[in-house]
Amino acid sequence: MDFQFSEEQAMLRDTLARFLADHYDFEARQAGVHSAAGWRPAIWKALASQLGLLGAGLPERFGGLGGGAVEHAIVMELFGRHLVVEPYLSSIVLGAGALAEGSPALAQAWVPALIGGEAVAAWAHAEPAGRYCLSDVQTRAERQGQGWRLSGRKRGVVAAPWATHFVVSARSAGARRDSDGISLFWIPREARGLSLREYPTIDGARAAELDLDQVEVGAADVIGEAGAAFALVEHLNDQALAALAAEAAGAMQRMLADTVDYARQRKQFGVPIGTFQALQHRMADMYVQAEQASALSLVAAMQAGASPRERALAASAAKAQAGLGGKFVGQAAVQIHGGMGVTEELAVGHYFKRVTAIDLQHGSAEHHLRRYADLLYPAGATGLAHAA
Template identity: 50%
Template sequence: MDFNLTDEQTMLKDTVQRYLADTYDFDTRMKAVHAGTGWNPAVWKAFAEELGILGAPFAEAHGGLGGGAVENMIVMEEMGRAMVLEPYLSTVVIGGGALKAAGGALAEAVIPEIIAGNAIIAFAYAEPQGRYHLTDLVTTAKKDGAGFVLNGHKSVVTSAPYATHLLVSARTSGGQRDVGGVSLFLIPADLPGITRRDYATVDGGAAADVYFENVAVSADHLVGAADAGLAILERVVDEATAAVCAEACGLLRVLQATTLDYAKQRKQFGRPIGDFQVIQHRIVDMFLEVEQAVSITLMATLKLDTDERAAAVSMAKAKVGKAAKFVGQNAVQIHGGIGISNELSVGHYFKRATLIEGLFGSVDHHLDRYERLTMG
């Protein structure tokens, strides 16, 4: 198995890294956070028009770069380094991933709009009672003539306050937790009957609880076949989980490097705190956690198109979740009181790393899933 990046992938990495280093520093990010919008539309436009990275995982026939999961990994790690707020995960990885898996007229129409930066997708899949179980659905889409009528409630829908489209999971048949009867819909976010309760997230982004009340949905908005959406849903959630692992790797690299630099400068008793053995041990352990997270994320990404996808992703998410907790907590502790201040970037990286710990499944959830998948 080849772990080296191709020339094109290296160019993509360098391009994203340079752009973010030049235009997306901590102060610039915090301006968007304080504005309360949860993102910067001008940055999203630059991603589409100047860099072309919104097309990274899409086929050249759609106007993309012809990449896939590895390209998503590269972009997400660099976005993790800069704590990018913009919705690459929900729009490109999840929304675009679902459309790629389903194909058809809807994919042909929407994927070019994603690449152009015009379509912004929010992933409305989580429900208050569902925890991490994708089939636990109270939201229903009942057949009504040639279309469907959607009713229900989705919680913590990231990017929903400014999304143009919602990717919604709903039950079209069967009982609340049945494996069959799950369908996916990609619908305009402004359809009559859709209401939102918007709020800021702890990491500076924007999310909403989304309510559907007798929302009329055309059959043309189905992603894949009716009652058969679970396979696509499971696939895109695994792909998204691998992508947030990559984002976490970028975050953790910055936390480890920033903490090392601080330990060389901060003095106590007339000496840099990095001279003390206990601090040295912690920083070395942080480095090891980061490198292990990077390696296991790459392995999971390379297995997304194999039969080992689910087990590899759960193994990676469990390891990355532990690393996020260990590196984040130690970074804050070594920095002392300023580590949790709003003025220092470390505290904000820690918040995002903490959120990622539980995103698409906690450590315990993925350990349990890995055991079920590999031990019968």
């Protein structure tokens, strides 16, 4: 496959790289993480209005720049290199993506606001008993006149404390327990019956549990066709996998760079430890893992418009490598740094926390290896599931 970026994509990458280098060093990032808000809204507004980059991967008809999943991957890889906590995945890839793909009317009304930073969306699909099964949705949606009434609980909603709106999945009353009857709803934060329990995550972000108690939603706020949104959920989930894999690749590249720099400076027996052959081999293996993660994330992004099976194969391959490679690179980086690697003051430990969190988002490496095998060899899917 051709991995050459277009001129526009190269400009996007260079512009964002310069901005983050100037405004998002580790100390500034930590100050934002430990602030009361937990993020830096001014950075988000600058990305939106000053640079106009939040619309890079969204259609022009909704105010975007006409890009797609590859542009998302470019942004997310750079975000990974700088440990950016701002909600690009939840608000742009998933939130704006759901509106753009599922509801032209809602997209016309809200995607420009998401691109401009005036609104922030959070993806509320996972549930306490659902693990990584996308079709295990127990939140109920009951008809009420022309609208709906939702009740249930969502867990691990990343960026929920900063969100103005939520994309919430629910199942129609009486529908089967597979992919049948699942709908997506666009719900404002101030909706009556919606409550949040906020908490910090291990990687410095913020998340929340959502409780929905008879939340009323109008018919105009249904994303896509009521009861038939599962295909859209799968498509958006695969896009999120590609974006997370790109972020993990960026974090791995930064851990490798910091480790190589440290190995050139740290001395034992009067020589830099980077001259030790065993550590050279370890850092070469780190490089291979990071490059594989970057390549597979781009493949997944370029397969975003392929058939559902091919798209899912590429997305799961990228996410599995992100989890396995991130663990290898993170452990090696911490080990080579020694005790310093786990201190609060050194960046490398925070990168390791982030790649660990990425592995758990939208399915672990083990989950996606199993999904890949089931897609590749469908005749053995039942046996593999029982064996796991």
